[in-house]
Amino acid sequence: MIKKAAFYTLGCKVNQYETEAVIDIFLDSGYQIVDFSEEADVYIVNSCTVTNEAARKTRQIARRAKRRSPGSLVAIVGCYTQAFPDEVSEIEEIDLVMGSNNKAKILDKTEEMLAGRDVDTKVKEYKQLRDYEDLNLKRLSNTTRANVKIEDGCNQFCSYCIIPYARGPVRSRKKEDIVAEVKKLTKQGVKEIILTGTHLGAYGSEKGNSQALTELMQILTEIDELQRVRLSSIEGTEIDSGMMDLISKEDIFCPHLHLPLQSGSDKILKAMKRPYSVKEFKETVAELRKRIPNLAITTDVIVGFPGETETTFKETLDLVKEIGFAKVHVFPYSAREGTPAAEMEQLNGNLVTEYSKELRVVNEALMLDYQKKFLGEKKEVLIEEVRDHQTNLLTGYTDNYLKVLVDGPDKLKNELVEVKLAETFDSYHILGKIID
């Protein structure tokens, strides 16, 4: 009888990439992949630990799976188990616990367990994670855009972040493996590649090569069929002059950078252990804008970090407006157990909510301002495979990260089409007209 496996992914693009690669391994071995809400023989939860809430959700999802199919094998793998293996092992409904490496072995361990054999499930300490584990994407559920993982781990230890304990030190994927995967994906019709990593800009740094990401980007320009490349998120301090040149001169690189700011106050940045000051961040943005016209700069901001005051929050609001981000992802700070910031004096939760609301209002206005700059212009839009469920229009992104709604037939899905940006729909969408 064909065995059924179901997967659930929490967290970031790196986790999504890894789940897709593990699904390929299960498919190759004859498993049928079913929705997580259906009955299955094996449930795999690729967990996240970035907040206490993500960990709680992981536990809840795993428990529900066991209740649905009591005879099934439920496995939790990934960041949560890596950072808190003992906590996860205590959950009665979980049969198999694996950390954030060895994901290629999930199938083997599952099979051994189903066959009634003892399985070594000891999670290695994060400092012992030494090699980049190569997983490969073979098929994709969505061919419009594909995440390609190039790096794992982080050595930065920002004071609020649990990731270095969950992913271990920086390990980079071999350039030739990345190029082979990108070629394979473009042959399958993928138009846009998003280079992802736990700490993308640290690519190659464990070998002392600070130019490694720029070198990789240069190599990608030689792949003829590749239409678009986006970087998932990068520290401003890690963008060198060569990278700026490539983004400005080579059409395949989207003029869009996600630079996590986190705070507009030097006092808070220092407490967060971020590697730049407000002045340095502003200088990077100014240089980028000089060299890359129409660059979209998006960001993350953590609101209500320990020590935040009216003054530091106002500094953040002012800086966010001054820079004029195309979009701000607002993260209300919540203490992550196991991090230094969790030991600091915490703000009142209501204040954190209030600050977050205020910044979200500013963000909506910034997004509208950003859209307005491009009204009347012609832009290429990569049409997504799924229609917008509210309007039933086709959706897609421009290279500079405007989300566009257009009327058109299904055959345009996964195509790059020329569109005139006509009017604002709301702060998240712009209405466009396809140019015949």
Ligand code: SF4
């Ligand atoms: S750079 Fe900082 S925020 Fe990003 S993963 Fe590393 S520790 Fe976390």
